Amino acid sequence: MTDTNDSGAIPSAGISTSEKAAGEAKKASSDIYDLIGIKGKTSKTGAGVTECAGKDREKYFQIFHPWSFTPASANQLDGVMERLKKELPKHGWKVVDYGPDTSRNKNITLTADNDARKHSVKIVEMAKTDPPSLSLMVVSGCYQVPDGERIQRF
Template sequence: MDSDNPVPSSGVKRIDAATKDTKQISSEILDLIGIKGETSEGGPRVSECGDGKDRETYYQMRHPWSLTPPSGDQLAGVMERLKKKLPQQGWKIVHYERDSSPNKNLRLTGDNDERKFSVSVVHLAKNERPQLTVTVVSGCYQVPEGQRVDRY
C-alpha cells in the first residue's frame, strides 16, 4: 500500500465478508509460517480508514495476532522463509529490516495489491518467550448502499 495513498480503495463490501477475507489471509500467513504454537485470541476488527473518510460509510479490517512456539529456536529461519514464500503467493515485500528498538527485532512488511491487503510480521527473538507478531490490514472498504459501519 504505497505511501501516496496508504489506504487504497478496496471497493464495496459487507463487513461480514471483509471479516471472512481477513481471517482467510491470516490463516494463509500462519500456514506459510509453518510452525505450530500458541496463537493469540481475538479475530479481525473494524477500524477507521482515516484520510478524512466518513466513518459511517468507510472502514478497514485489522487482525493483530501472535504466534509463540514451544521453543524460540523453532523461529530460526522463519522470516527468511516468509521473505521467499510470500512473493510466490502474490505478495510484494516492501520492507525487510531490523527495527530501531533496543532488541533490533526483524520486521517484514508485505503488500498484496491484487487482494488489497498488507501484512506486517515482527520476530521478537529476545522476548522472554520469543514470538512472531503479525498484523493483517485490509484496504479501505465502503459498506453497501443503505448500510453503515456500526461497530468499531
Template sequence: MKTRPSALALAAAVALTTLTGCSMTDSKTDSVPFSGTSTSLDAADATEKVSSGIYDLIGVRGKASESYSTVMDCSGRDAGEYFRILHPWSFYPASEGDLDVAMERLKSKLPKHGWRIVEYGPDTSKNKNVRMTADNDRKKVSVRIIRMAKNDPPKLSLNVVSGCYKIPAGQEIERF
C-alpha cells in the same frame, strides 16, 4: 488466549501508525487502496482468511494466539461509509530455534503467493526486533510482521490490515 479490548486498541493504534504509510496503494493516489464494497463482518472474514493463509506459510510447529478483527476508519474518508479491518495476532513457535526459521520461511514464501516485501530489517529498539512489511496488491491487504526474539516467550507479532471498504448502500458499518 483471548485479546483484551485495551490490547486490541493498542494494536489498532500501532497498526494505524505503522501500516497506513505502507506502499500498498491504488494507481491513482497515494492513499490506501479501495478493497470494494462489503459489510464489516464479511470484510473481517476475508481478512482473517488472509491471516490463515499466512499462518499456513509459517511451516513450523507452534501456536497462534486467539484474536479478533477490529474495524478501523479509513483516513481521509467518510467514517460512516468507509472502513478498514485490522486482524492482530501472534505466533509462538514450539521451540525457540524455530522463530528464525518461521521468519525466513515467510520472507521466502510470501513473494511466491502474491506478496511484495516492501520493508525488511531490524528496528531501532534496544532488542533490534526484525520487522517485515509485505503488501498483496491483488487482495488489497498488507501485513506487518515483527520477530520478537527477546520476548518471553519469543514470538512473531502479526498485524494484517485491509484496504478501505465501502459499506453497501442502506447498511451501517458494524464496529467491533
C-alpha cells in the same frame, strides 16, 4: 498496498459488509499462518473495524487483525523470517520492507502488501522475548459499506 490514484492513499478494497471484510482479513492471516510452517500457538484475537482517514466514517472502513504466534520451542523461530521473505512473494505478497527495527532488541520486521487482496501485513520477530514469538498485524484497504447497510463496529 499501492493504488494507481494516489501513492499515499489507502487503496480501495471495494464494497463489502464489515463482517465479510473481517472474514477476508482472517483468511489472509490464516494463509500467512500456513506459510510460517512450524507448529505453535496463535493468540485468539479477532478482527476489528476502524475508520479510513479522511473519509466518511459512516460509509468507509478498514479491517485490522492483530495476532501473535508462539512456536512450540524457541529455536523453531530461527530462519522463519527469511523463509517468509522468500515464500510470501510466491503467494501474491510483495515484500516492501525487511530488516531490524530501531528498538533496543533490533527485532526483525517484514512488511508485505498484497495488491490483489488489498491487504498488508507487518510481522515482527520478537526473538528476545520470553518466550520468543511473532507479532502480526494484517490490515485491509479501505472498504465502502454497501448502500442500505451500516458498518458493524467490533
